[in-house]
Amino acid sequence: MQFRAVKGMNDILPDEVGRWQHLEHCFRRTAELYGFREIRTPLLEQTELFVRSIGETTDVVEKEMYTFQRSQESLTLRPEGTASAARAYVEHSIHAQEPVSRWYYLGPMFRAERPQRGRYRQFYQAGCEVFGDPGPAADAEIIDMLYRLFQELGIGGLQVAVNSIGGPETRERYRNALLAHLRPKAAELSEHAQSRLEANPLRILDSKDARDQAACAGAPSLLDQLSDTDRAHWQSLRGALDALGTPYQVEAGLVRGLDYYTRTLFEIRSTEGQLGAQNTLAGGGRYDGMVKGLGGPDVPAIGFAMGLERILLAMTRPDAPPLPFCFLAPIGAAALHSALVLAREIRQLGCRAEVDGRGGSIKSMLRRADSSGARLCLVLGESELARGVVQLKDLSQRSQHELPREDAARFVVEQLRAVDPNAEARSAVAGSDA
Numbered sequence: 001m002q003f004r005a006v007k008g009m010n011d012i013l014p015d016e017v018g019r020w021q022h023l024e025h026c027f028r029r030t031a032e033l034y035g036f037r038e039i040r041t042p043l044l045e046q047t048e049l050f051v052r053s054i055g056e057t058t059d060v061v062e063k064e065m066y067t068f069q070r071s072q073e074s075l076t077l078r079p080e081g082t083a084s085a086a087r088a089y090v091e092h093s094i095h096a097q098e099p100v101s102r103w104y105y106l107g108p109m110f111r112a113e114r115p116q117r118g119r120y121r122q123f124y125q126a127g128c129e130v131f132g133d134p135g136p137a138a139d140a141e142i143i144d145m146l147y148r149l150f151q152e153l154g155i156g157g158l159q160v161a162v163n164s165i166g167g168p169e170t171r172e173r174y175r176n177a178l179l180a181h182l183r184p185k186a187a188e189l190s191e192h193a194q195s196r197l198e199a200n201p202l203r204i205l206d207s208k209d210a211r212d213q214a215a216c217a218g219a220p221s222l223l224d225q226l227s228d229t230d231r232a233h234w235q236s237l238r239g240a241l242d243a244l245g246t247p248y249q250v251e252a253g254l255v256r257g258l259d260y261y262t263r264t265l266f267e268i269r270s271t272e273g274q275l276g277a278q279n280t281l282a283g284g285g286r287y288d289g290m291v292k293g294l295g296g297p298d299v300p301a302i303g304f305a306m307g308l309e310r311i312l313l314a315m316t317r318p319d320a321p322p323l324p325f326c327f328l329a330p331i332g333a334a335a336l337h338s339a340l341v342l343a344r345e346i347r348q349l350g351c352r353a354e355v356d357g358r359g360g361s362i363k364s365m366l367r368r369a370d371s372s373g374a375r376l377c378l379v380l381g382e383s384e385l386a387r388g389v390v391q392l393k394d395l396s397q398r399s400q401h402e403l404p405r406e407d408a409a410r411f412v413v414e415q416l417r418a419v420d421p422n423a424e425a426r427s428a429v430a431g432s433d434a
């Protein structure tokens, strides 16, 4: 039997990992510049956490969670990171330790969706959450931060969509207005939307079914129903985005698929790269009621998450060239030991080195050195060992000279840095950005 990865879950092979590390590094650096600190939460949570926060009648909770029973407990592989962050915030009484918390996270999420390009069952998100800041300046700042990050990553065709769905009072008023619009058309809705109509009419606005979209055409706009305080928040958000020079479009129909949102909602999409229908790179919004809903204090919050696979599909800039490195070719057992020590010295000075421990003739070693992509090759033979020297070959210039053994590591590192001045710095983030 030939095993294969689970449908919708992908291996990321070493050849591709450099691009991931580059993206992760850029995300972390940006997040830290904005004062976010990393949090790591478990992949598993009690199912009820997601039901309570994301909402019982959302696609994620109704259809997409990986849930199983273990010792009387229902557990779910996290479909997103916000609920876990809020749970940790409440569990550790973080509000009592600091007035504002800015957290970021990075890791796999799980949703049993129908796989297609840009949509997977295990996918990676990088996200940020701010607890304790009611906005709207914080809202504008994280939208702008995302936009600038995507620009820095070289992603073209960016579109920023923003909307406000108001607070609970506005939502209740809007719910009634939407129900008044949809009830007379109930028979024309998809079966799924019909079943959600009374419980959660807002979700119907999000439906991809053509029947639901037709029924929603001409529905009242949420923005028209905003209370005075919601409207003031919305207008200040727009003012701050204008001040930051972040281009955006107001998308009155944007409701997003999770029930926890209040007021600000946003998505960033790209119309370029290899993205198909799944072109939403990141989405987020305010969720002022979640912390309280999970048994914590009344603390406002806002955040976003971005899908790393989609961002990589949208990034068209060529990858950074691989780090130049040195290949060590020892001939014989004694030379192998010397090569192991010398390679460690090169690495301690911050450059990449690889020892060929497979043995063989000098000819076969040099052939392997060439095909390894190394820039330099150090040959250590019996006679070199006896004389306390090594042979250094520059594989791209086809030149060779002899070096004292004790100078070899320093000399190699100097040569590699001359080829790529960032060789050492880049190795610190495992071959990521230049």
Ligand code: HAM
Pocket (backbone or CB within 6 Å): 079, 080, 081, 082, 111, 113, 118, 119, 120, 121, 122, 123, 124, 125, 127, 128, 129, 280, 281, 282, 283, 284, 285, 286, 287, 302, 303, 304, 305, 306, 307, 308, 309, 310
């Ligand atoms: P979301 O819109 O469900 O929001 O997901 C955010 C991003 O994750 C999407 O824009 C997309 O790039 C990526 N994504 C979602 N599902 C998949 C999938 N099946 N395959 C590949 N990528 C996917 C959230 O998850 C919220 N927690 C965001 C948030 C944080 N709101 C407030 N704070």
